[in-house]
Amino acid sequence: MCKVISVVNQKGGVGKTTTTVNVGIGLAREGKKVLLIDADPQGSLTASLGYEEPDDLRITLATIMMDVINEEEISLEDGILHHQENVDLLPANIELSALEVTMGNVMSREMIMKEYIDAIRSRYDYILIDCMPSLGMMTINALVSSDSVLIPVQAAYLPVKGLQQLIKTILTVKKRLNRKLAIEGILLTMVDFRTNYARDIASRVHTTYGSQIEVFENVIPMSVKAAETSAEGKSIYMHCPKGKVAEAYKNLTQEVLKNEK
Ligand SMILES: Nc1ncnc2c1ncn2[C@@H]1O[C@H](COP(=O)(O)OP(=O)(O)OP(=O)(O)O)[C@@H](O)[C@H]1O
Numbered sequence: 001m002c003k004v005i006s007v008v009n010q011k012g013g014v015g016k017t018t019t020t021v022n023v024g025i026g027l028a029r030e031g032k033k034v035l036l037i038d039a040d041p042q043g044s045l046t047a048s049l050g051y052e053e054p055d056d057l058r059i060t061l062a063t064i065m066m067d068v069i070n071e072e073e074i075s076l077e078d079g080i081l082h083h084q085e086n087v088d089l090l091p092a093n094i095e096l097s098a099l100e101v102t103m104g105n106v107m108s109r110e111m112i113m114k115e116y117i118d119a120i121r122s123r124y125d126y127i128l129i130d131c132m133p134s135l136g137m138m139t140i141n142a143l144v145s146s147d148s149v150l151i152p153v154q155a156a157y158l159p160v161k162g163l164q165q166l167i168k169t170i171l172t173v174k175k176r177l178n179r180k181l182a183i184e185g186i187l188l189t190m191v192d193f194r195t196n197y198a199r200d201i202a203s204r205v206h207t208t209y210g211s212q213i214e215v216f217e218n219v220i221p222m223s224v225k226a227a228e229t230s231a232e233g234k235s236i237y238m239h240c241p242k243g244k245v246a247e248a249y250k251n252l253t254q255e256v257l258k259n260e261k
């Protein structure tokens with residue numbers, strides 16, 4: 001059985017892409033068959049897996065979704081790239097933003113990505129979708145396609161308001177479009193444990209959301225090593241295998257594995 005997880009937060013720069021890469025490759029290292037989908041026109045996931053010029057790619061998520069809209073036959077191999085660390089990638093580039101505009105007039109526009117994912121999901125154990133920093137139609141499509149949502153939150157401050165908006169959107173999608181949608185958990189990223197401030201925030205997340213929503217036990221420490229990986233085109237496990245970020249993502253991967261399918 002395949003589990004589809006969207007990595008979502010409408011706030012930018014909170015670690016969505018870094019988490020998608022390192023949980024995705026973490027799951028692959030545990031023997032799981034993994035597909036990563038870039039659902040951000042910035043193409044950061046695509047670039048951080050080593051495809052430095054996403055705009056040069058011919059087939060991307062946008063092409064596939066356009067084919068779904070036009071009811072064209074899709075070959076499931078189309079557009080899938082194979083990364084050296086044993087994950088597959090469906091890339092994205094700037095064309096995705098044009099598609100988001102086009103989708104405005106399409107019938108059942110929230111269900112386009114789901115149609116594709118439902119067709120391909122039997123080939124994988126996990127599909128992770130790296131969402132863009134907005135709650136627009138592309139992110140709604142990802143939520144509709146998913147079994148659960150992983151929410152990275154930057155621990156530098158607690159954006160309570162932003163999180164409430166996000167949780168409201170998730171609950172609306174759950175009510176109207178995707179009954180089975182669950183919240184995988186809130187993940188604290190870029191945590192600096194040298195400051196008490198970070199500890200405060202960690203405990204505030206637990207008190208504000210802990211009972212209602214799972215907060216992952218593992219948090220991701222702030223480290224320049226994490227920032228370097230995106231430029232290297234590989235995971236933290238290859239870039240700095242003995243570091244604390246690799247250890248944190250490894251433990252987080254175990255938590256994800258433990259969560260029921
Ligand atoms: N644990 C960490 N410690 C230090 N820097 C990090 C860490 N995780 C990610 N970064 C860096 O912070 C920046 C933002 O991370 P990332 O791209 O993963 O966020 P994002 O939420 O996907 O951003 P966007 O909203 O633009 O898609 C990147 O430069 C990344 O390399």
Ligand SMILES: [Mg+2]
Pocket residue numbers: 016017018040044045130131
């Ligand atoms: Mg990103």
